[in-house]
Amino acid sequence: MKKSLLSLAILVFLIYSASAQTVTIFGNVTSANDGAPLPGVTIRIKSTTNGTITDIDGHFTLKDLQPENILVVSFIGYDTQEITIGNNKNFNIQLVESAELLEEVVVTALGITRQKREIGYSTEKIEATMITDSKAPNVLNAITGRSAGVQISQPDGIEGGSTRIVIRGNNNIGSDNQPLIVVDNIPLENTPGLTNIGRGVDWGSAINDLNAYDIESMTLMKGGAASALYGSRGANGVLFITTKRGTKQKGIGVTYNMDYKTTTPYLFRDVQNTYGAGGPISFTPPSFPTNGDTLLYPGIYGNENLIINQAGETSSTSAEFGYYGSAVSWGPKMEGQAVKWWDGEMRSYSPQPDNLKIPFHNGFTTTHNVSATGGGDKGTMRVSFTRQDNKAIVDNSDFNRTTINLGANLKISDKLRTDVTLSFIQYQRKNSPMLGEDRNSFNKGLLYCWPRSYQGIDKLNYALPDGSQNPQEGFPFNDISPTLWWEYYNNNTTQNRDKYTGALSLSYDPFTWLNILGRVSRDYTVEQFETRNKPTDVLGYLNGYYSNGLSRNRGDNYDFTMTANKDHIFSSGFDVSFTTGASRWSQDYYYINGHSGTWYYPNMYTLFNFTETTYINHPDGHTIIDNQGNTASEMIPTEGILRKRNNSVFAFLNLSYKKYLYMELTGRNDWSSALPLNNNSYFYPSVSLSFIPTEAFDVLKSVPWMNFMKIRGGVAQTATDTDPYLLSFYYNTSLFGGQQSSGFPGIIPPIELRPQRVNAYESGINLGLFDNKIDIDFTWYYLYSFDQIIPNLPVPVSSGASNIMTNEGVLSNKGFEIIINAVPVQTKNLVIRTGINFARNRNKVVSLGGNADSYLLADIWGLNGPAMILREGDAYGTISGYDYVYDDNGNRVVNDAGTKYLITDSRVPIGNASPDFIAGWNTSLQYKGLRLGMLIDTKWGGDIYSGSYVIGLQTGQSPETLIEREGGGLPYTDPAGNTSNIGIILEGVHEDGTPNTNVVHYYYKYLPNAGGWGKFVSTPGILDNTWVKMREIILSYTLPQPWIQKTKVFQNLTLSLTGRDLFYIYKTLPDNINPEGIMGSGNAQGFEWAANPGTRSFIMSLTAGF
Amino acid sequence: MISSIDQTKSTIKLSRLVKKFSILGVFTGLIFISCTKDFEAINTDPQGFTTATDGSLFNNVIQSLVPTGNELFYIENEILYKQTQLAALTNAAWGNFTIGTEDIWSNYYTTLPEIRELEKRFDTYDTIGEVRNMRAMLKITRALKTFKVTDLFGDMPFSEAGYGFQNLALLHPKYDSQRDIYLSLLDDLAWADENLDVFATTEEPFKSFIAFDKLFHGDMLQWQKLANSLRLRYALRMSEVEPELGGAIIKNILENDRPVIDGYDFVTSKLESACLWPITAGFKHEALNWSFREHENLRMGSVFWSFVSYHDSTDGSGIFDPRAIIFFETNNANEWKAYPQIPPAGTPPSGGIPYESHRDQEGAYSIKGESSIYSAFNYFLIRDEDQMPIIFVTGAEVHFIKSEVYFRGIGVAEDKMQAEIEYFNGINSSVEWWLQRAENSKLPLSGIEFPEVITIPQWLNAATVQGRFGFWNATTEEEKLRFIYAQWWLDAFRQPQEAYALARRTGMTPREGDPLNHFRLPYPPSEAAYNAENMNEAISRQGGDSPETKLWWMP
DSSP: OHHHHHHHHHHHHHHHHHHSOOEEEEEEEEETTTOOBOTTOEEEETTSSOEEEOOTTSEEEEEEEOTTOEEEEEOTTBOOEEEEOTTOOEEEEEEOBOOOOSOOEEEEGGGEEEEGGGOSSOEEEEEHHHHHHHTOSSTTGGGTTTSTTEEEEOOSSOTTOOOEEEESSOOOSSSOOOOEEEETTEEEOOOOSOOOSSEEEOOOOGGGGOOGGGEEEEEEEOSHHHHGGGGGGGTTOEEEEEEOOOOOOSTTOEEEEEEEEEEEEEEOOOOOOSBOSBOSOOSSOOOOOEETTEEEOOOSOOOTTEEOSTTOOEEOHHHHHOOOOTTOBOSOBOSOEEEEOTTSOEEEEOOOTTGGGTTBOOEEEEEEEEEEEEEETTEEEEEEEEEEEEEOSBTTOOEEEEEEEEEEEEEOSSSEEEEEEEEEEEEEEEOOOEEESSTTOHHHIIIIISOTTOOOHHHHTSBOTTSSBOOOTTOOOSSSOTTHHHHHHHEEEEEEEEEEEEEEEEEEEEETTEEEEEEEEEEEEEEEEEEEEOOSSSSSOTTOEEEEEEEEEEEEEEEEEEEEEETTGGGSSEEEEEEEEEEEEEEEEEEEEEEOOSOSSTTOOSTTOOOBOEEEEOTTSOEEEEEOOBOHHHHSOEEEEEEEEEEEEEEEEEEEETTTEEEEEEEEEEEETTSOGGGSEEEEEEEEEEEOHHHHOHHHHTOTTEEEEEEEEEEEEEEEOOOSSOSSOOBEEEEETTEEEEEOOSEEOOSSOOOEEEEEEEEEEEEEETTTTEEEEEEEEEEEEEEEEEEEEEOOGGGTOSEEEEEEEEEEEEEEEEEEEEEEEEOSSEEEEEEEEEEEEEEEEEEOOSSOSEEEEEESSGGGSOEEEEETTSBTTEEEEOOBOBOTTSOBBBOTTSSOBOBOSSOEEEEEOOOSEEEEEEEEEEETTEEEEEEEEEEESOEEEEHHHHHHHHTTOSGGGHHHHTTOSEEEEOTTSOEEEEEEOOOSBOTTSOBOOOOEETHHHHGGGSOOSSOOOOGGGEEEOOEEEEEEEEEEEEOOHHHHHHHSSOSEEEEEEEEEEEEEEEEOOSTTOOTTOOOOSSSOOOEESSOOOEEEEEEEEEEEEO | OHHHHHHHHHHHHHHHHHHHHHHHHHHHHHHHHHHGGGHHHHTSOTTOBOOOOHHHHHHHHHHTTSOOHHIIIIIIIIIIHHHHTSSEEOSOOOSOHHHHHHHHHHHHHTTHHHHHHHHHHHHTSOOOHHHHHHHHHHHHHHHHHHHHHHHHHSSEEOTTTTOTTTOGGGSSOOEEOHHHHHHHHHHHHHHHHHHOOTTOOOOTTHHHHHTTOTTTTTOHHHHHHHHHHHHHHHHHHHTTTOHHHHHHHHHHHHHTTOOOOOOEETTEEOOOEEEEOHHHHTOOOHHHHHHHHTTOOEEOBHHHHHTTBSSOOTTSTTBOOHHHHHHBOOOTTSOOOOBOSSOOTTOOOOOOOTTOGGGGSTTTTTOOOTTOOSOBBOHHHHHOTTTSOEEEEEHHHHHHHHHHHHHHTSSSOOOHHHHHHHHHHHHHHHHHHHHHHHHHOOOTTOSSSSOSSOOOOTTOSHHHHHHHHOGGGOSSHHHHHHHHHHHHHHHGGGOHHHHHHHHHHHSOSSOOSSOOOOOOOOOOHHHHHHSHHHHHHHHHHHTOSSTTSOOTTOO
């Protein structure tokens, strides 16, 4: 009875409830920024588990609600709103993008997504929009200035060249220091393009192939603990890139992007335009040699007849001034005189203010990208097609790239999911220009070989009317090819790279607490370099050349992981996640390269175009060559094979306690094929902790401005193996006299190799202040890299070898990083964000092991000029060179005649290229659909050896060399008895300590600043290279949604204008020398020699959704 | 109660889990450990040579006898021709001789590991005659290479050098004194003379080994002659400071009539020499051509000219020595014109392009450049990469050595008559040997627009040289000695290092201006950078590192 009564009561209650004032509401959710509908937004009824999500158009419907119910509207990346229903039935909800900075979700090792707050090490996430909006030439450049402690540099060159990225300094003495780049879990081969600091051709690196439009996000894992799970290959940090997988979209789901970029070379070296060609061949005023009444082209070098004083004593130009290039502009004033030019024509000897611009013009890059995306309950898919065409700032060096990308995931069943990515990249490039100090580099010509009076006539007439090469008879310039422009236009190398990457993963959840994941991936690249040098004669034989090199690189990965989760394990406050797995990575590289010989067939670019050497018997019985051609050994193609494999097992354990204490333990064991059997297995662990006091202690919750605090710390070890084929002793072999000639290699192989290791210590604090409107992240780290494998430590060649490979070096890095992000203004329509990052790193060479005192990182002129030499106890980045000799009071010592400074016998440290700090400041303003963004970055401190600066002085091209020539010097009497104000005194003392008071010709001030063919003083080239740069300004406008909807075609439309690399706000280098024109992307950073002019670019772009 | 059941369940679950994981762990572990078995194959360079035959190592040693381009350019062309006054350097050197010293140093020391390896291998072989021959060939070649380097630098790492691959304790070898090096090498050469078995049958390993002998193609007598000729040369060189030691060696060779390289025997021409012949050895001496093509600054000097021509007529009518025409050619106006060895102010500069490859081309042979107003080196001499030999010892040199030792009575009794015979033998063999070079020399595309060989007027021969430099033309004993040295110096035209040694030892070679005060080359900068302690010890022992510092054997 009681039961029946109760049942009845319930029934009545239910009926009552049902008949009560329940309401059904309808609504739509849009973005406050642009009014675009937001699909997938969660609408929950507060204090219940009931709710719904918005559909593809942002619409939702909820039934059976009470007026007093409160809707909680939340969506990732937007501020959560609470709305009381009341009497409304239709809701137009506008969500404002979240300005809170700590709820970020980041991707960590192996692609595992985690809340940033849990992590005990430093990671930084870079959003897709940031990459695409920056319009940087490649995705690495897009990070420039945005990430603390990440130094990104674009070595001298033109677009399409290498980019160097180093996180927290160098951990390797003799090998690459760039981080591992992982794209969709596929490690990308990113060997740096050009590492030579003196000269070479930069064909770029693989990172250039990544298409910014396909990227969903990038995460930088900086510390050892972050990258510990990537093992050997992640020891320098990891850049983890995720590409887009597609989402459900309104409309047909097609997006079109178009960029149009103009690149302008603008930062040309400052030069004087008063005096033209001529060497210091006399101390009397410069004059033209004459032939009768005809003025002839001035000479560069004298012989032994340089009269140096009024007593008639002679010397030679080379004895007085060493070797200098033919760009010397110490000649007569350019006043339009009629001079018989070197080519025999009469020409006007007149100023050429624009001759440094001869090789350059504006460059253009257009990018079109179309992507389609869609999805349903079973999964999503995105396909994209991108085409980029580049016209370089110099002739004949254009490139184009076509990218097809596919990303998809499919839910096969509730427990089984699969994920696929495929991409195909086709890259074609013609002729990357020769850089630096090379006889085929036009930048060398402009700096070192062609004087201020250079008119570029050799560029205009490089070919004769019959199409053959103009040999440029009488070409007066040394150290540069007289036929440079012929070669530039007619000797063509084409690079063709086809890159295929693909990954397939299968994820299986047998239980809710267990996930099993298997993944296979491949990075496959086929690259071809074809060279065709056009014959220089009319018939088509002479100097014709053809070569073809084909290489194939295959990187295969197999991963297997198993993850178990358990929250509140044993009913405690602990959540546990444990992962174990195994992986294999293997690389297989092969190349073959063949070439033609002395051509037998005209105009025939094939490998079989060669001439056989024929012999005849001389009457004496000797065999002599009848027809000089090619021998068989010259014609054999070269080939190379490189193979390596790493196998690994790993495990990691994540523990968290009550959402305020987190711990991660990792361990990994690698087996490397490159290490000896007894040392090829190596284990390395890491531990990191993160503690959130604001969650743990209630007392902190009462501090109104302190919303969040996290203290974190970690200790990790990573280990790296080395290059293959170092274990066996290999003889060098060649042919001599038709027989094998076996020699010893130049490097003594290591006796025993073991992996090199880095111990990384890191701690930091995160603060969220004032409603999380200010986020502060401070990190301190210390890296101790030991057992360094140094492939080529120098030993005296009298030992029989020039180098030895050792396993003993030690490096240390310590530094700190500060990131502050703030949202000073946030209203419904206006959001202003700003962020600063700042990093300082000190990199020290602790030890090189017992076999050598110094390690030569790089130099340009062998033992004659400056070099980057690592010595024990020195900072990495120390520049050494020949310095002035100083007396005890710090005065430079000058010779008795007062003409020359004495210089040190050997190279001594004279500078350091490591910056004091690097920093970036970005700020953005969003007002409805309008966005204005700005990025300023700086490299503060650190020296450069600027070859352009010292050669500018030596050759009399720099404006400051005008001072004495224009009469601003001291009275000086030349050997002919003329007195004029062109003298100088070299400030300093003689060896006996008396101050130098000898007035000498101004040549002695400028010419010895640089040299060649003999050691020369390096100190004048060492300059402080600090700069602050307006890196980018972006203005974009997204059309309001109501306008868009009227079109019935578009779903959204954004127009933007971006300026990149706009100008230097501050720089310390003189003469407009390009502060970022540093040669090479290797470990030696800090040398500049004949860099390209700085460029800036403007990009107009359009994004339309259909 | 409930919680304890739960706990038990959890424990069971956990133990299952642990079990599962440990099975998996072991499984994966096994997979990977077993996979390391491929590592050795993966890590083997399919193109790497892990073994080398004795012969191929020896071939490398012989190959290293070919001087590098930098040595020819920066040391011979920039320094030695100028210092010996065999030619005139018309434009100041860049002073970048360190490129050359580094090359000489590394050419020598990077070949030592092959030599040390062969020495180690030979120690394990039987001491039969054939193996003794191999050992002797190696010792002779090592001596040839070492003498050359020590005579340029002085003290140098030797006894500890080249062992870096065998012993890491010897990565920074100490310097041996030049005297110790000399005595040790002369002992080696004496050993070679005693032990060479010229009748040895060609059994293994000797048979395979001599198949690689690019120097004498297995002719052991030639090796023996080279050994004794070198003994004569270096014994005489040190006899100024060690007359007894030097004299004993000379005496031993001459009195026992040990075989030496023979140039001329009164009337019979032998014209022997120890040379590496590119065409027969099967290589091209490209560095020779390069070193002149890229240099362009050497011309015939007035000193040389005065020893080959009676007067300065530019038509060549004063020439009495055919070697003038073999070594040099006319200027752009087809005139014989020497550059003043000590140029007075106002000397017109030299220029032009006399050594460039355009002269190989059809019709371009005669183009030497508008400003090429002095006689340049004969284009054949510097361009012929096939027939022009790399000379180690000529028969003429041995005659001149004998002439000097008889003339001065070093190790043997003074015998002016014998000295004169050897002197004429020397002139005869030098002139005829060089005439043979001229006749065989050939340019790459010869036969079109320029002469196929160097053409020498018929009337020029050894007799015309003797006509000018016969002993009977000398007025004093000293002048006779000077005649010997002058002809020796002329014969060494393509061995400027030997002419340099002669000038340094005697101070009596033809010369204008101040006496020679350039005696050695400073040590290469890499030694200062990487072996400073040992190098500095050697420098202080010798009294400096400058070119003015005299070597041990210099009087």
